[in-house]
Amino acid sequence: MKTHMKWLHRTILVVGMLPALLGLLLSPAPALACACGCGIFDVGMSSGMLLPSDTDTGWSVWARYNYMDQNKNWEGTSSAPASDNGDKEIKTHFITLGGQYMINHSWSVMAELPLFDRALTTTDDGSVTGTAGAIYTGRMFDMGDLMIQGVYTGFSSDLSTGISFGIKLPTGNYTGPTGAAGGSEFDRDSLPGTGSTDLMIGAYHVGALTHDNLLGYFVQARYQVAVATRNDYRPGNELDAAAGLNYSFMNVGFFGRITPVIQLLASNRMADSLENSDPLNSGYTRLIAAPGLELRIKRVRLFVDVELPFFQYVNAADGLSAEGTSGQLVASVAYKAQIGYDF
Numbered sequence: 001m002k003t004h005m006k007w008l009h010r011t012i013l014v015v016g017m018l019p020a021l022l023g024l025l026l027s028p029a030p031a032l033a034c035a036c037g038c039g040i041f042d043v044g045m046s047s048g049m050l051l052p053s054d055t056d057t058g059w060s061v062w063a064r065y066n067y068m069d070q071n072k073n074w075e076g077t078s079s080a081p082a083s084d085n086g087d088k089e090i091k092t093h094f095i096t097l098g099g100q101y102m103i104n105h106s107w108s109v110m111a112e113l114p115l116f117d118r119a120l121t122t123t124d125d126g127s128v129t130g131t132a133g134a135i136y137t138g139r140m141f142d143m144g145d146l147m148i149q150g151v152y153t154g155f156s157s158d159l160s161t162g163i164s165f166g167i168k169l170p171t172g173n174y175t176g177p178t179g180a181a182g183g184s185e186f187d188r189d190s191l192p193g194t195g196s197t198d199l200m201i202g203a204y205h206v207g208a209l210t211h212d213n214l215l216g217y218f219v220q221a222r223y224q225v226a227v228a229t230r231n232d233y234r235p236g237n238e239l240d241a242a243a244g245l246n247y248s249f250m251n252v253g254f255f256g257r258i259t260p261v262i263q264l265l266a267s268n269r270m271a272d273s274l275e276n277s278d279p280l281n282s283g284y285t286r287l288i289a290a291p292g293l294e295l296r297i298k299r300v301r302l303f304v305d306v307e308l309p310f311f312q313y314v315n316a317a318d319g320l321s322a323e324g325t326s327g328q329l330v331a332s333v334a335y336k337a338q339i340g341y342d343f
Helices: 002-012 018-025 038-042 253-257
Strands: 058-075 087-102 107-123 135-143 147-152 161-168 197-208 215-228 238-247 258-269 284-297 300-314 328-342
Touching: 038 215, 038 238, 038 258, 058 300, 087 328, 147 197, 253 284, 258 300, 284 328
Parallel strands: none
Antiparallel strands: 058 087, 058 328, 087 107, 107 135, 107 147, 147 161, 161 197, 197 215, 215 238, 238 258, 258 284, 284 300, 300 328
């Protein structure tokens, strides 16, 4: 059991440079009344929190690439007319660079820095193109908010249970391309940074469901709350959670390097608040099925999955809000690839 749990810890974290290279080859996007919900990318099989190293000390580094095309207007639990929302599409390529250092058997520290490459297709009020009602696309590539977390795994010798606590710093761009809060194209909820300082707390547990340790499970949750804000915008509190199964082929030739995974991801975010927010059209609940595969070759690990929402509830104005919009843009699928290396 102890051997399997150590192996499981090593195989949950996937890190590296390939996703970053892929991200640079692709194009981007964000929009009004449509927070990206990217916190969901930080929980689950590829989360560093799940995987302290199986040695007492050491480094792990990773890079993660996510892609999401938000092109459907959504109100409540169903699709809504595109005409209800002045924003039409948000294409986003997320590139997240991270690292974790195992101080000893019980403690580690982890940091992640996201980069956002986004393109927002929206309706002009006349200030950009000179024609009110014209559809145009604004683009932005910038740094997001740095997250730093401590992880305690000293509850058992196999590191199967851990808790985390950390802070999100306002390092990301929260003013937009023009320098004014929100920018001419991007609302505060769709910029790379929130301008807020957030506290985070989380926990995880991994285990085996069969005596031969081939079938394993994991659960994880993380709660995030803003404690300091800027420019009259406060992002809603967010809870992200994951539960999943993974199967090990062990010593079956090449297939012994592959671990199939099925995850259920859940995300709940409260409405944004303060003057520069759109509380009537922000906040959501999402349930996502995410089948994936992990491949391990010596110290290198690659993880890929496809994330398919099967339930989405978003807050939407009852009729058009004061901004003349109702609903949020959602994506019908999201993609993740992560590659990394354990030193």
